[in-house]
Amino acid sequence: AETLRQEEERFRRTLGRGMSLLEEATAQVGPGGVLPGETAFKLYDTYGFPLDLTQDAVRALGMSVDLVGFDVAMKRQKDQARDAWTGSGQAAAAGEWFSLRERLGPTDFVGHDQGEVTAELLVLMADGAEVAKAGAGQTVQALFDRTPFYGESGGQAGDTGEVEWDGGRGRVIDTQKQASDLHVHVIEIESGELAPGARARLALDADRRTTTRANHSATHLLHAALRNVLGPH
Structure with missing residues (x-):
């Protein structure tokens, strides 16, 4: 109940600051005018005002609201986020992952209830660029259409395991999340040649996942205990 109360109070303060900004902006525009899209985007991005709420208010x-200006500001923010993205351990350029996300959509993560699946290889990356194939001895980043491998996020380490395809096999030594919801597998190819379009068996190391998940939960419990004993600071 206390947490909910604090959240409500924080939201009220945020809403109040946003409303003050909106009142100032509309006073400058005047009746019958058009609220700049930049202002509407600031209300959305900084104060959490949905665009339709701003439209209703004005x-x-x-x-009315300059929707074209709003879209321009939104695109600029996305471009800046794309340029600033550094990711954890990624080898490819940031923009490359965002482009792949826009082209292919998110990875279908099925690892909550499946530890082994057959999936299609969509993209291979090596040295920061897409490649048509890779062979034994190479370490590559692979993007499949679906996966049971959890990508590192929220403080929990990525899964490891093995991958097999017709004529080859490799070890998944890490799984990272890129562009928010792409599960990127770091694979050491042990034998054969791997190329996009291949159907592969993905099998995670279930014992390691269980241990990793337990350690991650224990970390949350430790943090909760520290807050209870020492305080919210």
């Missing part, structure tokens, strides 16, 4: 004053 409509009551006989105004």
Whole structure:
């Protein structure tokens, strides 16, 4: 109950600051005018105002919102986020992962209830660029259409395991999340040749996953105990 109360109070303060900004902006525009898209985006990005809430508020004053300007500001913010993305242990350029995400969509993660699946290899990356194939002795980053491998996020380490395909096999030595929801497998190819389009068996190291998950949960419990004993600071 206390947590909910604090969240409510924080949201009220945020809402109040946003409303103050909106009142100042509409006073400058005047009745029948158009609220700049940049202002509407700031309300959305900084204060959590959905665009439709801003539109409703200014409509009551006989105004409208510059939607084109809003879209431009949104695109600029996304571009900046794309350029600033550094990821954890990624070899490819940041923009490359975002481009792949836009082209292919998110990875279908099935690892909550499956430890082994057959999947199609969509993309191979080596030295920061897409490659048409890779062979024994190489370490590559591989993107499959589905996977049971958990990508490192929220403080929990990525899964490891093995991958097999017709004529070859390799070890998954790490799994990272890129562009928010792409599960990227770091594979050491032990034998054969791997190329996009291959159907592969992905099998995670279930024992390691169980231990990793337990350690991750224990860390949360430790943090909770520290807060209880020492305080919220």
